[in-house]
Amino acid sequence: MKISARNKFEGTVAAVTAGAVNAEVGIDLASGDKLVAIITLESARSLQLAPGGKVVALVKAPWVMLMTDGSGIRLSARNCLAGTVKTVTPGAVNAEVVVALPGGTEIVAIVTNDAVTELGLAPGVPATAVIKASNVILGVPA
Amino acid sequence: MKISARNKFEGTVAAVTAGAVNAEVGIDLASGDKLVAIITLESARSLQLAPGGKVVALVKAPWVMLMTDGSGIRLSARNCLAGTVKTVTPGAVNAEVVVALPGGTEIVAIVTNDAVTELGLAPGVPATAVIKASNVILGVPA
Amino acid sequence: MKISARNKFEGTVAAVTAGAVNAEVGIDLASGDKLVAIITLESARSLQLAPGGKVVALVKAPWVMLMTDGSGIRLSARNCLAGTVKTVTPGAVNAEVVVALPGGTEIVAIVTNDAVTELGLAPGVPATAVIKASNVILGVPA
Structure with missing residues (x-):
């Protein structure tokens, strides 16, 4: 495949x-x-x-949301996977963010550059992938 | 959050x-x-x-469709929110478009640059956000 | 519309x-x-x-996945439409890929540039659009 x-x-x-x-x-x-x-x-x-x-x-990567502070909220999304940002690759409007989970799985998300700034997404930052x-x-x- | x-x-x-x-x-x-x-x-x-x-x-912004002329069509999408384009930020392939609803809510959509051109999306243009x-x-x- | x-x-x-x-x-x-x-x-x-x-x-184009080799796999996605890549328009992070089906339908997909490289997406290459x-x-x- x-x-x-x-x-x-x-x-x-x-x-x-x-x-x-x-x-x-x-x-x-x-x-x-x-x-x-x-x-x-x-x-x-x-x-x-x-x-x-x-x-x-x-x-698909654009179907993944990222959350850096989940305090005070419980989501309906059934898949909330906590890990650490590994890489951030900015584009013109969107950025590709890779989150590494403790078990070794890596999740790729496409989010807006605005979100990267607001959430402070950078290598080493804890982040939860929401699917x-x-x-x-x-x-x-x- | x-x-x-x-x-x-x-x-x-x-x-x-x-x-x-x-x-x-x-x-x-x-x-x-x-x-x-x-x-x-x-x-x-x-x-x-x-x-x-x-x-x-x-x-997420990529899950929002925009419609500028809904005449002659009824959609299965349960959320069709009519407003006015506030801003358009073009990227290489996609653009970020903000639609302001009458009640004050703002909706962010990511659509292709081709769609921006075809629909004539620009500040002040009436548009419906479809989710x-x-x-x-x-x-x-x- | x-x-x-x-x-x-x-x-x-x-x-x-x-x-x-x-x-x-x-x-x-x-x-x-x-x-x-x-x-x-x-x-x-x-x-x-x-x-x-x-x-x-x-x-929407970002909701379409592309597959170039479906051997060995059966997908839950109900819509798997086999055709041929017509055009690839790369952006900073994402690319827009048009797949032409035998019946004449064209399907537009937004995938990452990485996917374009890995799958060898180029005009003339057989590809299946998965929705x-x-x-x-x-x-x-x-």
Whole structure:
């Protein structure tokens, strides 16, 4: 697989909860982190997702929010992964920020340059990557 | 809270409709505007969302579409907020556009430079910000 | 309609599957391709979506992933459209890539410059555009 998504997390299905249209999939990453994905029920069935199965979770970098101070707030986003900024690459409007998690996973986010300034994003700064479950695409071995 | 999302709207929960996997949350913004968010049922429960509760709705700027002529079309997107372009900041490929709503809320969108040209986006031009409910993240006081 | 979304696909509703909160809508594009969209049930009702009805599917360019080698993987994303890269316009951090489908449809994606390099994206290269169903907004004639 060669795909443009900057974030490709390998893991194992922990649980599948089926609704009428969508399904919620819990994933244990190899790094020890956990992810939740919302996909369609049809996809969960056609990919035959079941606990123990291997999956790769794909997330585009612009779908990742970054938070440097989460005090005083609890978010609906199911994936809040705390780590440390590794690199910041500024562009004209947006910047690419890499956050390293304790387990070794690296998450790439695209945020505005304004956000980089406001949040004081720089190498070494603690930051939490926030990913909404509905923005995770899952892949399984063919 | 310090978060990279350019759009942070404070409001009050108006209604919560629960499905098997997801929940729909109606929000009354302080500015008088209304928003709809789709989050997981698990999040609605863990955040204890209920009518009257305070929330902040977070939306990344690249998740906002802009429309300058909505005549002849009705959209599935639950959030269509009509206002006026305040600023346009062009980059190499994308531009950041700020739309001011009548109630005082400002919405930041990232759209392509091509879209800025085609839509004639410039300060003073009427524009509608279009946000899909599934792209809204909610936060509650911890 | 004048809207910033780079991707506007005209088609006809093939099927609507209703859940408690969301609905899945199958769409036959004029080009012969098929799309799946997840919208709220409330939107499906208010737009009176039913088989045979005309719709336009809107997708922002940053919501499109590109894949050049899909061997060995099956994705949960319901929309995987195989075509050929037509143009690549690099920016500071991101690039705009246009993929032409056999039926004539063109899909615009914004991906990072790193992805362009890794995937070898250039005019003439076969590429698959991957769009999650929950990232499709539908419009109907007013």
